[in-house]
Amino acid sequence: MDRLTASLLTLALYLIIGTVIAFISRKIGIKTTADYYVAGYKLSGILAAISYAATTYSAFMMVGLVGLTYKSGVGAFGFEITYLLSTIFLLSYVAPKVWRLARERKWVSPAEMVADLYGIKHLAILVAVIYLIALIPYASAQLIAIGRTVKGMTGSDIYLIGILIGVIAALIWTALSGMWSLASTDFYQGLWMILAALGFIIWLFSWGSEGGALWDGFERLSASDLLGMSSIWSIGTFIAYTIPWMFFAVTNPQVVQKIYTPRDEKALRRLVTLFTLFGLTYTVIVTMAGLMGRALSEAGKLPIIKIGDEVTPTLLAHAPLPLTVFVFTSIVAAAMTTMDAIVLTLSSAISRDVYQRTLGGTDRKAILIGRISILALLIVLSLVAYLRIGFIVDLSVLASALLLPLAPVTLIGWFLGERAKTKPIRYAAVLSLVVGFLTGLAWALTHGARKSLVTPIAGLPSTLFILLVSTLIMLLAILLSEVRKS
Amino acid sequence: MRADRLYLLWGLIVLALSYTIPYLVLRDCKSLLLYLFWLILTVAHLIVSLTYIGRWREWTD
Numbered sequence: 001m002d003r004l005t006a007s008l009l010t011l012a013l014y015l016i017i018g019t020v021i022a023f024i025s026r027k028i029g030i031k032t033t034a035d036y037y038v039a040g041y042k043l044s045g046i047l048a049a050i051s052y053a054a055t056t057y058s059a060f061m062m063v064g065l066v067g068l069t070y071k072s073g074v075g076a077f078g079f080e081i082t083y084l085l086s087t088i089f090l091l092s093y094v095a096p097k098v099w100r101l102a103r104e105r106k107w108v109s110p111a112e113m114v115a116d117l118y119g120i121k122h123l124a125i126l127v128a129v130i131y132l133i134a135l136i137p138y139a140s141a142q143l144i145a146i147g148r149t150v151k152g153m154t155g156s157d158i159y160l161i162g163i164l165i166g167v168i169a170a171l172i173w174t175a176l177s178g179m180w181s182l183a184s185t186d187f188y189q190g191l192w193m194i195l196a197a198l199g200f201i202i203w204l205f206s207w208g209s210e211g212g213a214l215w216d217g218f219e220r221l222s223a224s225d226l227l228g229m230s231s232i233w234s235i236g237t238f239i240a241y242t243i244p245w246m247f248f249a250v251t252n253p254q255v256v257q258k259i260y261t262p263r264d265e266k267a268l269r270r271l272v273t274l275f276t277l278f279g280l281t282y283t284v285i286v287t288m289a290g291l292m293g294r295a296l297s298e299a300g301k302l303p304i305i306k307i308g309d310e311v312t313p314t315l316l317a318h319a320p321l322p323l324t325v326f327v328f329t330s331i332v333a334a335a336m337t338t339m340d341a342i343v344l345t346l347s348s349a350i351s352r353d354v355y356q357r358t359l360g361g362t363d364r365k366a367i368l369i370g371r372i373s374i375l376a377l378l379i380v381l382s383l384v385a386y387l388r389i390g391f392i393v394d395l396s397v398l399a400s401a402l403l404l405p406l407a408p409v410t411l412i413g414w415f416l417g418e419r420a421k422t423k424p425i426r427y428a429a430v431l432s433l434v435v436g437f438l439t440g441l442a443w444a445l446t447h448g449a450r451k452s453l454v455t456p457i458a459g460l461p462s463t464l465f466i467l468l469v470s471t472l473i474m475l476l477a478i479l480l481s482e483v484r485k486s
Numbered sequence: 487m488r489a490d491r492l493y494l495l496w497g498l499i500v501l502a503l504s505y506t507i508p509y510l511v512l513r514d515c516k517s518l519l520l521y522l523f524w525l526i527l528t529v530a531h532l533i534v535s536l537t538y539i540g541r542w543r544e545w546t547d
Contacts, residue, residue, distance in 0.1 A: 074521045075508075081524045082504050085531055089497035092535040093490075096542050218518075228515040229508050238505075246501075269539050276532055284525065291521075 003321060007154040010325040014192070014333070015169055021188050022173045022181040032363045033356075036178035036370060037108045037348040043183055043261040045270025051183040052258045052271055053278040054190035054337035056087075056248070059145035061286045062197065062331045066315075067308025069290025070297075073226030075233030077287040083245035084279045090249045091272045095259050097414055099268050102260035109348040110253035112357075114406070117413030118429045119421035124357055126430065128349035130403065130437050131253055135342050136377070138399035140384035142339035143167070146332050147385060152313055153328035163385050166336060167378045174340045174347075175374045178367075179261060182344055189333035194278060196330030197285045203319055204289055208296050217295025226294065240454050240461035244400035247407035247467075251400065254341040256410075257348070289315070339381070347373045395449045398440065401463050405436025405470040412474050424484070428477030436470035493538045500531045 001009075030036050043051075069076040107113045111131065115124035143166050150162030173185040208214035221227055229238070249255055262268040293311050296302045305311050312331075316324045351370035355361055361369070395402075409429050413420045420426070443452040443462055457465040504527060512520040 074515075074518075074524075077521055078504070078508055078524055081528055082501075085500055085504055085528055088528075088531055088535050089500065092539050093493065093497065222516040225514070227517060228520055229513045235509055238509075265542065269542065272539055273536055276535070280528055280532065287521075 001321070003325075004154050004156060006321050006325050007150075007328070010329050011150065011153075011165070011332070014329050015165065018169060018185045018188060019172055021184045022176050025180040025184040026177045030177055030180070030367065033348070033352055033366050033370070034106065034108050035180075036367050037344065037352070038102075038257060038260045039179040039183060041103055041260060042263045043179070043267065045262055045267035046274060047183045047187050048258060048262045048267060048271040049274030050190035050278065051186035051261075051337075051341075052255060052275045053282070054186040054193060054334070055254050055258065055341035056275075056279070056338075057193065057282055057334055058142055058338035059149070059331050059335035061282060062193075062327070062334060063145065063149075063309050063312050065286050066290040066293065067305075067311040069287045070294045070305065070311045071308050072232040073221075073224075073228070073230045073294070074287075074291070075229050075238065076290065077283070078229075078233070079238065079241050079245075080283050080287065082242045083248060084276070084283060086246035087249045087279070088272075088276050090247075091259075091275070094250075094411070094414060095268060095272060096265070098256075098259050099262065099265075101414070107260060108257075109352045110256040110345070111349050111353040113256070114410060114413065114429075115353075117410070117420050118426045120426055120430065121357065123430060124349075124353040126433065127406070128353040130406070130433065131346060131349050133441075134395075134399045134402035135252075135254075135346060136380060136384070137395035139339045139342040139346075139377075140381045142335040142342075143381050143385040144388065145335040146339075149328055149331045149335070153325060160386065163382050166332075166339070167382045169336060170340050170343060171375060171378055173336075174344050175371045178344060178370070179257075182340055183261070186337045186340070189337050190278070192333045193330045193337075194282060196327045197282055199323055200316075200319070200327050201285045201289055201292075203323055204292050204315060207318060208292050208301070211301075213299040213301040214292060214295055217292075217297070217299035217301070220298040221291075221295050224298075226291075236456060236461050237454050240463050243461065243463040243467055244404050247404060248400055250410050251403035251406040253349070254338075254345040257345050258341075343374055343377050343381070346377055347371075395444065397453065398444055398449050401453060401466065402437060402440045402444075404440065404463060404466050405433050407467060408471040408474045409433055412478070416478075419481070422481050424477040424480045425474070428473050432470040432473040435473060436466050439469060440466050489538065489541060493534070496534055497531075500527060503527060 034040055065076060065080060105116055107116065111124040111127035114127045115121060143163055146166035147159040147162035150165060151157065151159045173181055225231065262271050290311065293302065293315050297304050302314065305314050316327055347370045350373040351366040355369045356366050409432050416425065443457060447455045452462060455462060504524065507523060508520055512523060
């Protein structure tokens, strides 16, 4: 069987199974927006956990992070593991509180959560706009990854067909029954991702060990700076890159929304446990693949690969065809799960926070608006992906940085409870969001999206500066509120 | 309450170690020690966190 046929058959199989799963999940009745967007707060722990993991880990892992580790060494593992360390901490510490509050206050979208925490109805619209600006580029980048992966795995010039496959599958798997079809297909895709990653690393280890090339390569690596903090990972760069990801679990609505969904305490505990196990396994596999690839280049078994994103395809070119198409499809799955979740969460922001909040429509109409907005969002994403609008695509790397002001605002809101609704603190929440977000956006417009991340502001890593400014505004307001009280 | 505070302290120490040890101690590492450091730190954090979440109580009140 040739590569094109094997690729198309595997993709077809992947799409058919996903669509069947989405249709089966349709049997579950959808009556309210809570049913549609947070599965009526009734997801099982295992579905919620794998859905959380599959949403978090995008195509960046198997393509970008393998390449980043190949080029910059162990520091890339530190970058990714710092995210995991922080997320385990945040989920363990705050998830029960958020889960309980979501039920008590009937939160469906994370934007309405922020508005409710501070008692400002229209704050939800501001937060929804921030989500749209920050996340549309990030979701577009996933669609671009799907197009490129389909093109790469088939070896044919079918980028546009790849985009269309992504859009149609996302539409069916997301719009059909919201979080139910999303979580069910995420579960299936999450399993595909982790099994493909395991197959990939086992093959790479076995192939690389032939003739002792891998061990020889690791010997040679020790002469370079790649096993320590290489020159690429200056402390400023490491902080600038890790800060937005440390707060990902708090700032990114597509994962915050998942915390609302487990059906009981046991399911929530299972979400945290299984997600961390998935995350650790996937991170170790992906970064080890990058290091092994580099060791094999050092040993002369592979050429030196200059472009990071080419590392995985170069390695897979030596793998058996079934494994190659299996892994390539897992990259499509990783991009798909991230894009689906973003589209659903943005749709909840449009239907709940913009439509229902301003026009007060019924739940039935809000679900219809939600489905229409999923279609509209996917059209926008496909246009950006097809035209590859430079600045918008570049902004995708800044998504978490632009959402960073939400970290202090959300965390302080969760912990202050009713005190967050006092005047100075309410105003500070709006000011903190606006100042932090505009600082990030202005920096990106001035220096270019990619460069702005590593260009310091006032001598500090830009993301740390944004976080500090937003946090200081909130802390000053808390201080002022205390002074007024006393 | 005490467990919450201890876990908060633990979490902050883990994050601080994740930033400081690689730059202060293992910056010029020539073996997989830095990789192992982060891996062991994560496994330790995972074990402590799973123990902590096994004792979640407040939220069922």
